[in-house]
Amino acid sequence: MSQNENQNPQLRGSRCGDCSTVAFPASVSCQRCGGSDTTEIDLSGTGTVWTATIQRFAPKSPPYVPPADGFRPFGVGYVELPEGVKVEALLDGDSPAELIGSEVVLVESHPVPRFATVAATPKEN
Numbered sequence: 001m002s003q004n005e006n007q008n009p010q011l012r013g014s015r016c017g018d019c020s021t022v023a024f025p026a027s028v029s030c031q032r033c034g035g036s037d038t039t040e041i042d043l044s045g046t047g048t049v050w051t052a053t054i055q056r057f058a059p060k061s062p063p064y065v066p067p068a069d070g071f072r073p074f075g076v077g078y079v080e081l082p083e084g085v086k087v088e089a090l091l092d093g094d095s096p097a098e099l100i101g102s103e104v105v106l107v108e109s110h111p112v113p114r115f116a117t118v119a120a121t122p123k124e125n
């Protein structure tokens with residue numbers, strides 16, 4: 001099996017050595033206490049949707065790059081990871097009501113994090 005980044009997606013964050021606050025993306029200084037004793041860590045690949053909305057119009061371009069077959073609405077929101085950090089991410093889903101509170105798994109880490117609901121992901125056995 002090849003190890004393409006998006007076949008084995010992984011988010012990297014950082015944890016503060018002084019107050020244990022976890023940050024994403026990884027940061028060289030702590031946003032909470034200002035300490036510089038931070039260590040890069042691998043973040044969990046599963047989390048819970050904290051809030052979400054459906055983006056129904058194309059974002060400003062650049063930086064947004066529309067797909068070759070044109071813009072389609074997509075979910076976007078924040079996923080809370082067990083480490084206690086909220087990650088802004090694209091979300092596979094049709095409505096905020098369906099997404100918010102759902103358990104999701106990381107399916108892509110580049111160019112931006114993307115999560116899908118567990119129910120929508122084929123089970124690996």
Ligand SMILES: [Zn+2]
Nearest residue numbers: 016019030033
């Ligand atoms: Zn800190």
